[in-house]
Amino acid sequence: MGKATGFMDYKRIVPGERNPKVRLNDWKEYQQTLPEDEWKKQGARCMDCGTPFCHTGIQLGHSTIGCPLYNLIPEWNDLVYQGRWREALDRLLKTNNFPEFTGRVCPAPCEGSCTAAINDPAVAIKSIERAIIDKGFEEGWIVPEPPAVRTGKKIAIVGSGPAGLVSADELNKAGHSVTVFERSDRIGGLLMYGIPNMKLEKEIVERRVSLLEEEGIQFVTNTEVGKDIDAGQLRDEFDAVILCSGAQKHRDLPIEGRELKGIHFAMNYLTSNTKSLLDSNFADGAFISAKGKDVIVIGGGDTGADCVASALRHQCKSIAQFGKHPQLPAERAAGNPWPEYPHTFSLDYAYAEANAQLGIDPREYSIITKKFIGDEHGHVKELHTVQVQKITDEKGCVITREISGSEKVWPAQLVFIAVGFSGPEEEVIHAFNLTQDKYSNVKAPGGKYTTNVEGVFAAGDVRRGQSLIVWAIQEGRGAARECDHYLTRSTALS
Incomplete structure (x- = not known):
C-alpha cells in the first residue's frame, strides 16, 4: 500500500462526460478520461483492506457482492498510484480477459462493496480499470500471443457474447483449436448489438475480436446451430462443445x-x-x-x-x-x-x-x-x-x-x-437434447458446467439466466477450465 492516508487525502473523482447537447449529435462514447496524475490519486484512495470485499464475488439473493472475477483490485490500484502501469495491466489481465468491456459497461458491484464506501464515496475502481486497459492498448503492450504448441483437440463454442469469447480465449491459450459459431453477421453478441455505441464503441469490440483471430481462434458468422449447421455435426467434428448462446427470450x-x-x-x-x-x-x-x-x-x-x-x-x-x-x-x-x-x-x-x-x-x-x-x-x-x-x-x-x-x-x-428476458431461446438447446431447469435454463451444475450430454458444456446466461457481464466472464472462464480438464485430464486454467 503506497499511501496509507490516500482515502482521506483525496476525494473520489471520475472522468467527466461530453456535453450532452454535443454528444446527442453523434453516436460516439460519452465518457472521457483523466490526466495521469489524477489516476494516481484515485489509485491511492484504495485502502488495501485486510479483508477486501470488492473482489469477494458472491451472489446474495438478487444482489451481487463484490466482483465475481475476483479481480486483484487493491494490487492494481496501488500499482497505478506508483505509476507502474505495465504491472497494473498484468495484474488486471490475470483475472479479467476483457477489461475494456467491463470498464465501460459493468455496473461495478465492486464499488458497492468497497470498504471506503461505508462512510465515503467508493474508490473509482471501474474507471481505473478502464484507464489501465486503455493505456495498455495505447502503449502497444497488448499484442497477439498465439500458443506455442497445439494439443490437437478441437472445441466448438456456440455464441460469441462475453461468455463465448472468454471461453474461446482461455481454451485457445491452452493450445486447443477453437471455432466460435455466431448466428449474427458480426461477432460480439450483446456487446456488438445489444449495447449502443454511446456506451461501447464497436471499434473496441472489433479490436479484441481481431486480436483473438490473430491468436488462432476461428469465427463463423451467419450460422445458427440447429438450422444452418446440425448439432450432431458439431459433436462429431469437435472434441467438445460449449453452449454460450445467452438468454434472449423476450419477456x-x-x-x-x-x-x-x-x-x-x-x-x-x-x-x-x-x-x-x-x-x-x-x-x-x-x-x-x-x-x-x-x-x-x-x-x-x-x-x-x-x-x-x-x-x-x-x-x-x-x-x-x-x-x-x-x-x-x-x-x-x-x-x-x-x-x-x-x-x-x-x-x-x-x-x-x-x-x-x-x-x-x-x-x-x-x-x-x-x-x-x-x-x-x-x-x-x-x-x-x-x-x-x-x-x-x-x-x-x-x-x-x-x-x-x-x-x-x-x-x-x-x-x-x-x-427483460424470461430465459434462453430453446431451439439450440433442443437441438442438443439438453436438460433444462425449472427456469428453462440449461441444467448444468455451477463450477462444473457439464450438461446431460457427454462433452457438451454450458456457460453464461444460457445456464444461469440473464445476468451481469462479469458473471458471463466468470462463467466463460470456469467452463473453459472444466472443458480443458475434460479433454486433457488436467488443466492450468484458473
Missing part, C-alpha cells in the same frame, strides 16, 4: 392492443439501430426511427435507458420511460446494507441527455400500462396507465395495488418493451 407484455404496429421489443430496436449505423450510417433505412414521434419505453432498467438515449438521437418529439417500482432512495435503504450493491437513485447518461434536449427527466415511477389503443390503420396512437403502490397485507405479503383516479392516457406512436 412480453400481453395486454389489450399488443398486436398493434409500432410496438417493439427494446432489443430489436437497439439491434436494428446499431446494425444500420455500422452498415451504412443509417443510409439503408433498415432501422426503427423515432424521429418526430412520441415514444414510450416500458421498463425501468439499463436497456430502457439505452432506448431513451437512442430515441433522443433520432430526434423524437417526446420520451417517457415507465417503471413499476418507486423511485430509488438517495441513500442506501435499511434493507440494502453495505456490502450489497447499492440500489440508490442516480442520473444515468440517458436522463442527462433527455434533460438537455427536452428539459425533463423522462422516468415515471410506480406506473403500469393497462392497454394500447390504435388508430384506423392498426398503428398504436396512445396507451393507458395507472399508478400503483406497494402495500403489506395482513399476512405480511407485499402486494401491488392500483391507485383509483390515477389513470392517464399518453400519446404514443412508438413503444419499446424493455421488461
Whole structure:
C-alpha cells in the first residue's frame, strides 16, 4: 500500500462526460478520461483492506457482492498510484480477459462493496480499470500471443457474447483449436448489438475480436446451430462443445392492443439501430426511427435507458420511460446494507441527455400500462396507465395495488418493451437434447458446467439466466477450465 492516508487525502473523482447537447449529435462514447496524475490519486484512495470485499464475488439473493472475477483490485490500484502501469495491466489481465468491456459497461458491484464506501464515496475502481486497459492498448503492450504448441483437440463454442469469447480465449491459450459459431453477421453478441455505441464503441469490440483471430481462434458468422449447421455435426467434428448462446427470450407484455404496429421489443430496436449505423450510417433505412414521434419505453432498467438515449438521437418529439417500482432512495435503504450493491437513485447518461434536449427527466415511477389503443390503420396512437403502490397485507405479503383516479392516457406512436428476458431461446438447446431447469435454463451444475450430454458444456446466461457481464466472464472462464480438464485430464486454467 503506497499511501496509507490516500482515502482521506483525496476525494473520489471520475472522468467527466461530453456535453450532452454535443454528444446527442453523434453516436460516439460519452465518457472521457483523466490526466495521469489524477489516476494516481484515485489509485491511492484504495485502502488495501485486510479483508477486501470488492473482489469477494458472491451472489446474495438478487444482489451481487463484490466482483465475481475476483479481480486483484487493491494490487492494481496501488500499482497505478506508483505509476507502474505495465504491472497494473498484468495484474488486471490475470483475472479479467476483457477489461475494456467491463470498464465501460459493468455496473461495478465492486464499488458497492468497497470498504471506503461505508462512510465515503467508493474508490473509482471501474474507471481505473478502464484507464489501465486503455493505456495498455495505447502503449502497444497488448499484442497477439498465439500458443506455442497445439494439443490437437478441437472445441466448438456456440455464441460469441462475453461468455463465448472468454471461453474461446482461455481454451485457445491452452493450445486447443477453437471455432466460435455466431448466428449474427458480426461477432460480439450483446456487446456488438445489444449495447449502443454511446456506451461501447464497436471499434473496441472489433479490436479484441481481431486480436483473438490473430491468436488462432476461428469465427463463423451467419450460422445458427440447429438450422444452418446440425448439432450432431458439431459433436462429431469437435472434441467438445460449449453452449454460450445467452438468454434472449423476450419477456412480453400481453395486454389489450399488443398486436398493434409500432410496438417493439427494446432489443430489436437497439439491434436494428446499431446494425444500420455500422452498415451504412443509417443510409439503408433498415432501422426503427423515432424521429418526430412520441415514444414510450416500458421498463425501468439499463436497456430502457439505452432506448431513451437512442430515441433522443433520432430526434423524437417526446420520451417517457415507465417503471413499476418507486423511485430509488438517495441513500442506501435499511434493507440494502453495505456490502450489497447499492440500489440508490442516480442520473444515468440517458436522463442527462433527455434533460438537455427536452428539459425533463423522462422516468415515471410506480406506473403500469393497462392497454394500447390504435388508430384506423392498426398503428398504436396512445396507451393507458395507472399508478400503483406497494402495500403489506395482513399476512405480511407485499402486494401491488392500483391507485383509483390515477389513470392517464399518453400519446404514443412508438413503444419499446424493455421488461427483460424470461430465459434462453430453446431451439439450440433442443437441438442438443439438453436438460433444462425449472427456469428453462440449461441444467448444468455451477463450477462444473457439464450438461446431460457427454462433452457438451454450458456457460453464461444460457445456464444461469440473464445476468451481469462479469458473471458471463466468470462463467466463460470456469467452463473453459472444466472443458480443458475434460479433454486433457488436467488443466492450468484458473
